Amino acid sequence: MNRINLVAAIILVLATFVIAAEEGGWKKAMSLGATLTSGNSETLTLNGGVGVEKKIDKHELSIGAEANYSESEVEKVVAGQTNRIDETTADNSKAYLKYKRKFGRPFFYSDNGLFRDEPGAIEQRVTVGLGCGFFVLKTDAATLGLEVGGSWIDEEFTTEQDGEDYFALRFAARHDHELSETAKLWASVEYLQRSDESEKYFLTSEAGIEAVMNSSLSLRLVLQARYDSLPPDGIEKDDLSLVSAFVCKL
Numbered sequence: 001m002n003r004i005n006l007v008a009a010i011i012l013v014l015a016t017f018v019i020a021a022e023e024g025g026w027k028k029a030m031s032l033g034a035t036l037t038s039g040n041s042e043t044l045t046l047n048g049g050v051g052v053e054k055k056i057d058k059h060e061l062s063i064g065a066e067a068n069y070s071e072s073e074v075e076k077v078v079a080g081q082t083n084r085i086d087e088t089t090a091d092n093s094k095a096y097l098k099y100k101r102k103f104g105r106p107f108f109y110s111d112n113g114l115f116r117d118e119p120g121a122i123e124q125r126v127t128v129g130l131g132c133g134f135f136v137l138k139t140d141a142a143t144l145g146l147e148v149g150g151s152w153i154d155e156e157f158t159t160e161q162d163g164e165d166y167f168a169l170r171f172a173a174r175h176d177h178e179l180s181e182t183a184k185l186w187a188s189v190e191y192l193q194r195s196d197e198s199e200k201y202f203l204t205s206e207a208g209i210e211a212v213m214n215s216s217l218s219l220r221l222v223l224q225a226r227y228d229s230l231p232p233d234g235i236e237k238d239d240l241s242l243v244s245a246f247v248c249k250l
Contacts, residue, residue, distance in 0.1 A: 027053045031220060033245030045070040045090075047243050060100040067093035068241065090241065091118035105135045109147060111170075120239065121232040123156040123163075127192075129170055137175075147172040151192060159232045168192040168202075182212040203227040210247065218247040 028051070035045040051064030070090040096113040111129040116122055131149015138144075151170045156163040174188040187207040194200035208222035226239045 027055075028250035029247055030250060031245040031247045033243065042073040043070065044072075047245055049245070058102040060102070062098045063096070065093065065095040068243065088119065092116060092120070100133075105138060107133050107135070107145070109133055109149070111147075111149075111151070111172075117239075118158070119235075120228075121158045121161075121235050123158045124154075125156075126154040128152045131170060133172075140178075142175070142177040144175045145173065147174075153192070153194075157232050159234075161232050166197075167195045169195060183210070185209040200230045202229070216249045218249075220245050220247050 030051075031047075031049045033045075033047045035043065037043045045068075047066075047068045049064060049066035051062065053062045054060070068090050069088075071086050071088045073086055092115070094113055094115040096111075098112070099110040101108045109129075109131055111127070111131075113125075113127045115125040115127070129149055129151035131147055133145050133147035135143055135145050147170070149170045151168045152165065153168055154163070154165040170190065170192050172188065172190040174186065176184070176186045178184050185208065187205075189205040190203070192202040192204075203226075205225045206222060208220060210218050210220045212218050220243075222243045222245075224239075224241050224243065228235075228237055231237055
């Protein structure tokens with residue numbers, strides 16, 4: 001990351017933690033999921049995450065991290081012989097820091113993240129973003145917010161491809177709906193368009209539902225999709241994952 005990116009990231013982090021120091025409590029949650037199969041096929045899938053959220057009057061701050069890992073035993077033919085070997089099918093993680101300042105329906109936001117994806121050849125992708133938004137729907141049970149702004153992106157790859165940093169336009173939307181006192185759903189989509197190269201863009205979407213099992217435990221199911229129009233050489237453009245996990249309120 002160049003010096004401009006680093007300074008911007010530090011300023012944003014310090015600003016959000018100043019707000020976090022005000023009165024009010026944190027909402028904390030941890031999620032964990034695992035799948036193991038054996039027999040004709042052997043697979044292992046692990047996913048986890050931790051997040052904290054704080055809302056103070058017109059301020060909203062979210063900080064968290066997520067990780068996914070899976071491997072499976074596959075058959076490969078080497079020198080005319082068939083061997084069964086373990087192959088990593090998913091190994092990615094992300095950390096995020098988001099801040100929102102509300103002015104009724106309009107709001108200002110800062111959206112920042114760090115993403116890595118081993119099978120996708122992404123050593124790191126740092127994103128620092130600022131912009132504004134508007135709640136086209138805002139009730140006690142449901143919200144729909146639209147966002148527009150800009151993001152500075154810094155990428156490093158595990159392949160021989162050179163890393164780069166650039167500015168991108170950002171468009172996003174998110175819908176949250178409280179179905180009942182024990183169930184909620186959400187859906188979001190984000191589009192990042194590189195400003196100096198029309199063929200380079202990212203499209204990320206997510207849809208999830210969470211149901212309360214008791215006062216401290218919930219069950220979550222999330223469908224995530226990512227599309228990179230110009231990925232590193234030899235890498236697929238799209239990724240799709242379905243993640244289920246137990247969520248524990250801390």
